[in-house]
Amino acid sequence: GAVVSQHPSWVICKSGTSVKIECRSLDFQATTMFWYRQFPKQSLMLMATSNEGSKATYEQGVEKDKFLINHASLTLSTLTVTSAHPEDSSFYICSATTINSNQPQHFGDGTRLSIL
Amino acid sequence: GQQVMQIPQYQHVQEGEDFTTYCNSSTTLSNIQWYKQRPGGHPVFLIQLVKSGEVKKQKRLTFQFGEAKKNSSLHITATQTTDVGTYFCAGLDEEYGNKLVFGAGTILRVKS
Numbered sequence: 001g002a003v004v005s006q007h008p009s010w011v012i013c014k015s016g017t018s019v020k021i022e023c024r025s026l027d028f029q030a031t032t033m034f035w036y037r038q039f040p041k042q043s044l045m046l047m048a049t050s051n052e053g054s055k056a057t058y059e060q061g062v063e064k065d066k067f068l069i070n071h072a073s074l075t076l077s078t079l080t081v082t083s084a085h086p087e088d089s090s091f092y093i094c095s096a097t098t099i100n101s102n103q104p105q106h107f108g109d110g111t112r113l114s115i116l
Numbered sequence: 117g118q119q120v121m122q123i124p125q126y127q128h129v130q131e132g133e134d135f136t137t138y139c140n141s142s143t144t145l146s147n148i149q150w151y152k153q154r155p156g157g158h159p160v161f162l163i164q165l166v167k168s169g170e171v172k173k174q175k176r177l178t179f180q181f182g183e184a185k186k187n188s189s190l191h192i193t194a195t196q197t198t199d200v201g202t203y204f205c206a207g208l209d210e211e212y213g214n215k216l217v218f219g220a221g222t223i224l225r226v227k228s
Contacts, residue, residue: 034215043204044159044218057213093158104149104161105216 003027006108008066014116015086021079022109023094029074029098034105035067038091050077084115118212122205122219130227134140137222139205142205146210148181148188153221154201162190167226196224 003026011019023033032051036044048069050056056069066088068080081088091112094110095105119142129135139148147166151159163172165181165188172179178191188207192199202223206216 032214041223043220046215046217049213049215094158104164105159106161107151107158110158 002106004030004094004106004108006094006111008111009109010112010114012114012116013084016083017115019081019084019113021081021092021094021113023077023096023108025075025106028096028098030077031074031098032095033071033077033094035077035079036093036095038093038110040091041087044093069101072086081113084113086115089113089115104106118207118209118217120205120207120217120219122222124222125220126225128221128227129195130199132194135195135199135224137190137203137205137224139188139190139207140216141186141207141209143207143211144185145207146185147208148185149181149206149208149216150188150190151204151206152201153204157201159204181209192224195224197226197228200224200226206217222224 005024007022035047037047038044038094046055047060047062048058050069050071051075052071058064071077091110093110095107097105121140125136149164150162151157163179168185169183170181176193180189202221204221205219
């Protein structure tokens with residue numbers, strides 16, 4: 001149980017393109033989803049916390065107009081990287097919990113984004 | 117703000133040797149969680165510790181939560197090649213909101 005699906009797993013696109021990443025909880029309702037960014041051989045950096053039906057809470061230094069998050073249902077959250085540039089290239093991972101962060105987080109497989 | 121430090125950054129052991137990674141928080145934690153990430157994969161939840169001084173075991177893995185709830189350790193007995201990966205601790209301090217703060221991770225490599 002507690003499967004989180006993230007799509008796509010790999011994206012290569014040109015600079016200036018907007019890219020949407022989907023995160024779905026397949027067998028449970030995720031009241032809270034988290035979006036992380038991970039650079040090679042580094043830790044997970046929390047970008048934002050997404051609660052169903054409300055605006056996402058962004059971490060300090062994360063541009064909310066650059067990284068648009070929508071959590072329209074209890075099973076789906078999306079992250080849109082708008083007008084992506086090479087410095088946005090990274091590994092983006094979502095996770096989901098059923099109640100709050102006091103519960104274990106279940107991670108998606110991640111999306112490797114490469115901007116040319 | 118809340119910080120979680122983890123050491124060592126990297127450990128290369130001979131198969132059969134033991135391995136330990138340590139985690140230290142700048143604040144008192146509500147709970148601490150441990151995750152394992154295989155090369156090219158995503159983090160997978162291992163365990164959660166909540167009580168002061170708690171010790172939990174999963175086969176060859178032993179997890180400890182300090183009495184002050186500010187530090188934790190993961191010990192692997194007699195490592196195997198399947199233990200390869202990065203081990204992350206992640207602390208939750210409710211005073212900083214309901215979000216996990218991850219340590220930098222310890223990369224474990226096992227020589228057979």
